[in-house]
Amino acid sequence: MNPDQIRLALWDCITRDLHLSTPSKSILLVIANYTDPRSSRANIPISLLVLKCNLQQSELSRLLPPLEACHWIESSRFLSDAGHRLRLYNLSPQLWQRALRGSTGLPEP
Numbered sequence: 001m002n003p004d005q006i007r008l009a010l011w012d013c014i015t016r017d018l019h020l021s022t023p024s025k026s027i028l029l030v031i032a033n034y035t036d037p038r039s040s041r042a043n044i045p046i047s048l049l050v051l052k053c054n055l056q057q058s059e060l061s062r063l064l065p066p067l068e069a070c071h072w073i074e075s076s077r078f079l080s081d082a083g084h085r086l087r088l089y090n091l092s093p094q095l096w097q098r099a100l101r102g103s104t105g106l107p108e109p
Contacts (some may be wrong), residue, residue: 003037006091008034010091013099018072024063026053028072031091040096043076043088064089071095 001009010032014025030052035042046064052055067073071094078086 001100006037007032007035009099009102010096013095013102017098018069020072021063023055023059024067024072026055027060027063027067028091028095030090031073035091038040038095040091042090044090045086045088049089 011029014028014032018025018028020028027049028050031044033043033052034048036043046057046060047058049055053060055063064073064075068075071092073089073095074092075087075089078088080086
């Protein structure tokens with residue numbers, strides 16, 4: 001699959017297959033939009049999600065843990081140059097596999 005086809009498969013899976021709230025789907029779609037299809041990584045900080053999802057950080061902080069617990073996203077912690085801890089978000093390998101195979105084998109949250 002070429003990068004455009006991969007991105008379309010992700011969008012299709014998120015919008016059609018996942019039974020999630022609109023804000024949760026919005027989070028996944030923003031991460032998908034910033035994901036490099038070749039590396040399957042986006043490394044999105046919460047500040048970009050606040051900006052692009054039009055949600056408050058408190059709302060995102062409430063929505064992200066269930067998405068991670070259900071294996072739709074994963075996060076990594078990094079130390080910035082300024083010494084601050086950053087949490088970066090990516091779509092999970094399970095979501096990638098589900099999108100690329102076009103099936104509904106994973107449990108819904």
